[in-house]
Every structure is written in structure tokens, then in C-alpha cells.
Amino acid sequence: MVTKEENPLKKVCIICAKGSIEDVYATLVMANGAVMEGIEAKVFFTFFGLDAITKKQMKKLKTATVGNPAMRMPGGLPFPTLLGVIPGVEAGVSWMMKKGMDKLDIPPVGEFLEMITAGGGEIFACKMAAEMFKLKKEDLWDEVIDIITVGDFYAMCGGENTQIIFT
Amino acid sequence: MEEKSIAGVNITLNEEGYLTDPEQWNEDVAKEIALEEEIELSDKHFEVLNYLREQFLAGESLSIRKVGNAGIVNIKELYQLFPGGPLKKSSRIAGIPKPASCV
Structure with a gap:
């Protein structure tokens, strides 16, 4: 596909407020895709999204097997919600998601953040959410620049051809 | 499509400036395309370009991660070698199609 944009995007500010595998990866793919194209990217993790940059949690993200109508069995049959509550099912499904992503050369969360x-x-990281979950800077991934307020984040989102994306 | 003489070679480029035939490529062509991108090619650049060509000609799909794991440069260095779009720019300079990769 030919893309010719006369007034190209310069900066994206991405907000990640959810902590399931697919929500976090949506953020990471969008952010990495931006820097790959030479577009500046700033990412703000808040609420459960903080799991993606919390040392203890970032390797253990899960996909919801309950309350997820898009869930299917391998092969495409509907995935009964009741199955999702059985112990181990969520872990198994999450493992399959990660395996599928690895095949597509999509890295684990930590490596993906490093690429970005x-x-x-x-x-x-969001200050309010960090306080709520009692997280300090040292609990977070080493390259997190700072814990900041929403106002601080918005202050970075100015400038021409900047977009804010909420995943 | 555009016909152009680069470093004395007749080259066919697509609308986005990528070579349509990787066989028309040589190192001098690379140097000239690189100058258009404001990059002066070093040996390190050529190591990356040769790797990209090898992979492409072997039918492999390319991603930044794969290049970073190839043992030539890490991802940060790749961004430094080809600022503002490492995979796109390096592919264009390597004379291979624009990579269709989201990672």
C-alpha cells in the first residue's frame, strides 16, 4: 500500500489503562509502530495498565477468559464462559496467546518496552494509580522515566500533529 | 514507477522510492540512496544491509526485532544507524521492498 501524507503525524501520546495481555499489547504495538516510523511516542500507564510496567507483574499478564465474548476455542467454536472459571484455564489460554504472538515475532512485554x-x-506511570496500588518508582520497570500526574502528561502532548490514543 | 539512473545504473523505483528489482542493487547504488536519506554508509551499515538482503532473498520476513537479534547491532544502534525509521530506511537502501511488518 502506498501511503503519502502531506501533513504527517509527528507525535503520539498513548494511554494504557487496562492490564490484560491484549490491552497491553495494543498499546505496545501502537507505540513501537510509531517509533519505527520515526514518530515520537510517549506512553502513560494507569490503573491496571500499570501491571505492564510493574516488575512483579509484567511477565504474568493474562487474557480474561470470563466476560470476553470474543473468546473462541482453537478451531473457532465459541468458548463457554463457564469453562473460563475452571482453575488453570485462564493460564492455559494466556499461554496460548503468548505462544501465538511469539510465532509472529512479537516479543514479551519487557523486551517490547525495551524496543520502544x-x-x-x-x-x-500515573501518579494517582501508583498511589492507589502502593507502587513506588523502584517497583516499576527500570526504564520508566517517572511517575507523573495527568496534567504532566498532557503538558507533553502539545505540539503540531500530535494525537492522543487511548487503548 | 520511476526509471532513474543512480550511480550509473538504471534503476526502477516504485512510488515510494523502493527498488522494484533487488538485482539492480550494488553498493554504490546503496550509497547514493543513503545520501538521499542523509545517511553516510559505514561498514556497520553495510553489515546490516547485507543481512537484510540475505534474509529477503531467502524469503524471510523482516522485523526490527529480528535484525536486533542477528548479532550485528542491537535495536538502539539500529535506530542510530538509520534514524527516523530504521527498518523502512534500511530496506530502501538495501534495495529490497518496504517491509510489511507491524513490529
Whole structure:
């Protein structure tokens, strides 16, 4: 596909407020995709999204097997919600998601974040959510730049051709 | 499509400036395309370009992660070598199609 944009996007500010595998990856793919194209990227993790940049949780993200109408069995049959409550099912489904992503060369969360920062992307944590979950800077992934307020984040989202994306 | 003489070679480029035939490529062509991107090619650049060509000609799909794991440069260095779009720019300079990769 040919893309010719006369007034190209310069900066994306991405907000990640949810902590399931697919929500976090939506953020990471969008942020990494931006830096790959030479677009500045700033990412703000808040509420359960903080799991993605919390040392203890970032390797253990899960996909919801309950309350997820898009869930299907391998092969495409509907996935009964009641199955999702059986112990181990959520872990199994999450494992399959991660395996599927690995096949597509999509890295684990930590490595993905490193790819984004290697390209100049910046990662921030939400102050209010960090206080709510009692998280300090040292609990967070080492390259998180800072814990900041919503106002601080918006202050970085100015400028021409900037978009705010909420995943 | 555009016909152009680059470094004395007749080259066919697509609408986005990528070579349509990787066989028309040589190192001098690479150097000239790189200058259009304001990059002066070093040996390290060529190591990356040769790797990309090898992978492409072997039918492999390319991603930044794969290049970063190839043992030539890490991802940060890749961004430094080809600022503002490492995979796109390096592919264009390597004379291979624009990579259709989201990662």
C-alpha cells in the first residue's frame, strides 16, 4: 500500500489503562509502530495498565477468559464462559496467546518496552494509580522515566500533529 | 514507477522510492540512496544491509526485532544507524521492498 501524507503525524501520546495481555499489547504495538516510523511516542500507564510496567507483574499478564465474548476455542467454536472459571484455564489460554504472538515475532512485554525505548519512546506511570496500588518508582520497570500526574502528561502532548490514543 | 539512473545504473523505483528489482542493487547504488536519506554508509551499515538482503532473498520476513537479534547491532544502534525509521530506511537502501511488518 502506498501511503503519502502531506501533513504527517509527528507525535503520539498513548494511554494504557487496562492490564490484560491484549490491552497491553495494543498499546505496545501502537507505540513501537510509531517509533519505527520515526514518530515520537510517549506512553502513560494507569490503573491496571500499570501491571505492564510493574516488575512483579509484567511477565504474568493474562487474557480474561470470563466476560470476553470474543473468546473462541482453537478451531473457532465459541468458548463457554463457564469453562473460563475452571482453575488453570485462564493460564492455559494466556499461554496460548503468548505462544501465538511469539510465532509472529512479537516479543514479551519487557523486551517490547525495551524496543520502544531503544527507538526513543518514553514510558511514564500515573501518579494517582501508583498511589492507589502502593507502587513506588523502584517497583516499576527500570526504564520508566517517572511517575507523573495527568496534567504532566498532557503538558507533553502539545505540539503540531500530535494525537492522543487511548487503548 | 520511476526509471532513474543512480550511480550509473538504471534503476526502477516504485512510488515510494523502493527498488522494484533487488538485482539492480550494488553498493554504490546503496550509497547514493543513503545520501538521499542523509545517511553516510559505514561498514556497520553495510553489515546490516547485507543481512537484510540475505534474509529477503531467502524469503524471510523482516522485523526490527529480528535484525536486533542477528548479532550485528542491537535495536538502539539500529535506530542510530538509520534514524527516523530504521527498518523502512534500511530496506530502501538495501534495495529490497518496504517491509510489511507491524513490529
